[in-house]
Amino acid sequence: MSALHDSRVLIAGGGIGGAAAALAMARKGASVTLFERAPEFGEVGAGLQIGPHGSRMLDSWGLLDPALERGVLPGNLVFRDAVTSEELTRLDLGRDFQARYGGPYFVIHRSDLHALLIEAARDAGAELLTSQTVDDVITEGNRAVLTTADGKAHEADVVLAMDGLKSRLRTKLSDDQPVSSGYVAYRGTFPIEDVPDGQGITDVVGYIGPRCHFIQYPLRGGSMLNQVAVFESTGFADGKEEWGGPDELAVAYDHCHPTVQSATDHLWKDRWWPMFDREPIENWVDGRMILLGDAAHPPLQYLASGAVMAIEDAKCIADYADEELAIGGADAWDRTLAAVNAERAPRCNRILTTGRMWGELWHLDGTARVARNELFQTRDTSSYKYTDWLWAYSSDRAGALAAAR
Template sequence: MSNLKASTDVLVVGGGMAGLAGALALRENGADVTLVEVAPAFGEVGAGLQMAPNASRVLKRWGLLEKALEIGVQPKHLVFRDAITGEELTRQTVGGEFEERYGAPYVVIHRSDLHRILLEACQEAGVTLVNDVLVQKVETDGDRARAYTAKGEVFEADAILAADGLKSTLRAIVASDGPVNSAYVAYRGTVPITEETPAADLEDVIVYLGPNCHLVQYPLRKGQLLNTVAVFKSPSFERGEEQYGGVDELQAAYKDCVPAVQEALKNLATGIRWPMYDRNPIETWVSGRMALIGDAAHPMLQYLAQGACQALEDAAVLQDAASNRVFTAEGIDAGAWEDAFREFNETRAARTARVQRTARIWGESWHVDGVARVLRNMLFKSRGDNNFQYNDWLYGRNEPGAPAEVPAGAKLVEA
């Protein structure tokens, strides 16, 4: 085949969080891994993200948690407040008993910093990284899979991971669906923390809940930056407009909020807004020698702060499944990829579907008004600190669909 570009054990399509995590996990198993990315250079846009213990445990497994802690922040509490009155509704201490219960810390980190940590880990592990590659089609034929690019190149592999995100092209192989418009958009911003920055709450993740809007603030980069995210229901996005020419919608959404929220809006970068989509859960992520991973498989709304977390969980579970079936003590059994992908799919699909659906419901509860808001506030205020009944299913170490516990830095099979 004259246009054959490369042959590899595993081809990963997409260089975001899920792609890098999947590439690293399988490389640690001993696979020859090639990752292709459509952008001319690797990088990640956005601002902060929250790494709950179910994700930081995965970083710990790969020996990367300390790097995240060196650049990230461990908040003391998660705090929810009413955006109209400013009253505190509930808080969760995320050190001490919380960290001990879940086996890892809660960390907030800049998206670009986590992406860099994963990218550098892939480079050090020996993953082949190729930029400026647009994969348009994947075909699986018996024991091989092929990815066809816009430039006419063909990448061949024993297995392919499709990590091409929310608007995945390769998802069409297993599902005929599309992104779902949530009617909500986000503006984000990071600003330096200075002496003029109000000292209150700089050690916490703060969420203000308002009718049809909310606002999140927390520190980044060892307390040097303040991250702010404003999310609100957008009439223009409901009409299908991803971008919008002014900030009148933003200002109108928060007009009744307390001064602390109004002041925080000044931290936002208003040149671009982030339309919020997800997709409906699907049961099947696999076609032959190709499997979806991350947002390509289960894009979710941001209310549980689990998008990147679930991508890392995916990679760890796939690592376990491939170790059990493909990369065995007897050697590499390339013919077992279908079984490994099936185990991965069956282990993960129900859990991520629950996260997707719960994120939608959680977001709805944040944005209610009237009697529903009164009842929501009463429920939140009835919850005491270190009440884990709402956290265990998501953060617990042994929940169905979570990765198996592996010592930090352990490799399942030597390359």
């Protein structure tokens, strides 16, 4: 029997990270209740890229095959210059890649992955509640008390605060605010036959250019094409309160290749996503509450690891708790939270800061763009030295637990 079978775990937030944490904890035998503010479960957005660091986590829960059935295995990651459309470099995602990293790189609609995790969490015994706004979490001795907007109090051994970029629970640890990148994203998924040249796209293709980039890849077995346009907002630079609207999109790609310009016709124009992250923080723990997922480390999207970091968090805390509670002691949960914080914060904060740098690299102009293109075109395409830190990651449980004790 798992060491967590007598544990009570509450989760604030029902996105991909919260659903993954509910699944991971319930599989270990914990009594889990998740609180989601929205009236029903669902994810707004379009495609997600899941690297092998995420595939391995899903595989450990028996969810990789059903995820692949709902997604697509692209052949390559391809970078092109957005101005000339010339190929700069590519990474083969085939057999050698998968053997090195122990899992595939795949793409999936955000709502499909979320639904898969929600279903699996329910099947594992987690209680998933909607229309529940979490107001506060307070530690009382060796218990955490979560209060909801309806005035009810819920006691548990631990609370996982996974309430996203605008987390209200993060304010218990930091007075920081989301940081605007000045860039805005437009997305769109359309039947692949409706997009000119869409049926020829079988890779993840990224056009990188001055002050913008454009991403394309297939979804849902190749029946849909996912597109993402990201550009620097002139409205934000001018200090406008409302910025990044369709009037800016209409001219943002005028300096790009006609292939990119024409592709922007196939985006949703009634919604857009200003891109924010937060400054890294080192401490995620307040008593018996720990920040995880975007509440702890919301990244910009350049390393395609936001969802995967939350999934890593979920598996890490479930595994660490299982080991620490098996050792026993009144402070087993406190040791668990300290160890997870010690293990995950350096990893996730590196992704945050590297993602910012990667965004700057993608959007270079002038001679800096020329130099970047030459570096990309001359890189050793058989080398993994720049990606091992991201995709080969595995938590060192023994080392982190020893350091936290």
